[in-house]
Amino acid sequence: MSSFDALAFRQFFPFFNNNPDWVYLDTAATSQKPQQVIDAELAFYQRQNSNVHRGAHQLSQHATAAFEAARDKVQQFLNAASRSEIIFTSGTTAAFNQLAFGLMDTVLKPGDRILISALEHHANIVPWQLHCQSHGVQLDVIPLDPQLMPDLDVYQQLLALKPKIVSLTQVSNALGHILPIGSMLQAAKAAGAITIVDGAQGVSWQVPDVQLWPVDFYCFSGHKLYGPTGIGVLYGKQRYLEQLKPLLGGGEMISDVSFQRSSFAALPARLEAGTPNIAGAIGLAAAIDFIRQFDARQINQYKGELLQQFAAGLSQIPGLRPLTRVEQSAGIVSLQLAGEHPNDLAMLLNEQKIAVRAGSHCAMPLFAALQLPGAVRFAFAPYNLPAEVDVTLQALAAATEILR
Ligand SMILES: Cc1ncc(COP(=O)(O)O)c(C=O)c1O
Structure with missing residues (x-):
């Protein structure tokens, strides 16, 4: 017991x-939300509300400090090597859309292959499909074995085709099955692939140590981890994040703009266009504090x-x-x-x-x-x-x- x-x-x-x-x-x-997450969001709006990164005034500096402290919290949670490897998104779906858009043309070339499993959520299927056909990239699928897990023999055969990307869910949202993610990622790395894990369901089961796991990108949503809706995380190893083409352009993600061209800011700002979900990030940090007590x-x-x-x-x-x-x-x-x-x-x-x-x-x-x-x-x-x-x-x- x-x-x-x-x-x-x-x-x-x-x-x-x-x-x-x-x-x-x-x-x-x-998930339902603990009082301390609700309080953290409420307190931001009641006492601190101000936009981040752009104000000369002190309120904005305080909001920026709270928002960036939330990034530090996520960095510690995942044990990421650097705070600039934590990109705030609106959720797992947004993270996958950034990945699929950002890897085409930069990492993925015509004739390349992406490998996913038959257990994936649409978030790890549809964003790839949106770009695969027009870029001549092939999406392969690991079928199920009789236990309704990825068939590992077929997985080895598909890895022999040298996929550029292997993108797997940690836990199936439809069945609850926990994939043998450690050994699957290791095999993917041995085959030379970039590895992506959909942690939307898995992060509440086992928080990855992204420096120990052979994982290059890890995505999750705050709202499935006792945090608010509308906030999520795209973790990426710095060298891979730097290769991502930004999906969204606009304010704060640039270093210089003219009518002819723009150059981009350093990470993490480069992949966070527009006003972020400040209160959501602060709520997510509170959710991480909450769950780490147990x-x-x-x-x-x-x-x-x-x-x-x-x-x-x-x-x-x-x-x-x-x-x-x-x-x-x-x-x-x-x-x-x-x-x-x-x-x-x-x-x-x-x-x-x-x-x-x-x-x-x-x-x-x-x-x-x-x-x-x-x-x-x-x-x-x-x-x-x-x-x-x-x-x-x-x-x-x-x-x-x-x-x-
Ligand atoms: C495994 C998995 N991936 C991705 C998602 C998408 O998450 P979100 O809707 O928070 O973007 C979900 C949500 O149910 C999920 O269970």
Whole structure:
């Protein structure tokens, strides 16, 4: 049994006091926010609000100091070698759009290949597609093995084709499966590829040490890590970030502009055009302070116990077909009810005030490969309680009874 005190952890989140009737199992879409994150954003707007980097006045200097301190916090969190390797974005999707745009023509040339897995979120598919065809770059996909993990034999064969980029999710958002990211990245590096990790789901499972991991770019969103929406991080090794062509042009990212040409500022400003999400960055720093108070291993063990309890209960309900293999999941269980559309099950759970997701979870190619219309996703977090698992199982039993 984990010694993690979930009830004490839950007290930090005002959402639960304000919504005592709800069971929130949609943390993979967005996490709830602790009071200290809400306070940090509020305090910025109430006391400090001013634009960064441009004011001669003291208020702007204070706002700049708070914003840049947030960058330092993220640098420490990921153990990045330098603060200029931390680029603030609006989220993981924005980070991938910057990567796909910025690597074409600079790193990627016609005939080059990019390798992703069949478990990717659309954020690690569509931005590549937007540019691949017009630049003559090929997008290859590692298929699934019978455990619904990347097929590592085929991965080796695809690496032999010498992809320039290997871009993988750390944790599947649709199934919860944790990829063997360490060995996959090592193999990619051995094949000479630039490596990218989508940490949107993974960062709350295991924070990378980006100097130890063979990872060149790592992206995550604040809102899935107890932080605000609209703020995310693109980490990149300096030498690779320097090769990225900026996706957005405008203020603050230049060193000189004439009507003929512009030259760009040094990192990180070069990749942060326009007024950034200052309050969001400060909120993200508060979220990092918050989560670092707790032992990640205890949290993961506790989530594992919730998953085991849920899986044991599911096996007693006829007709349910879990797609997730619980022992390889970071906190998600996705399932199907034979012959029924996932939306119908989710709708009945919603009537019982149980918040889950149904559909293809921004991973349409995955569900096409599985020949399924989608799944119902139950995403557990450390603020969920064993009693909520029981309530959910009872609601599921009642809902399947109605549908069948
Ligand atoms: C694995 C994964 N990648 C990328 C994203 C996109 O994140 P955002 O919507 O915060 O940009 C998500 C969001 O669900 C995700 O789960």
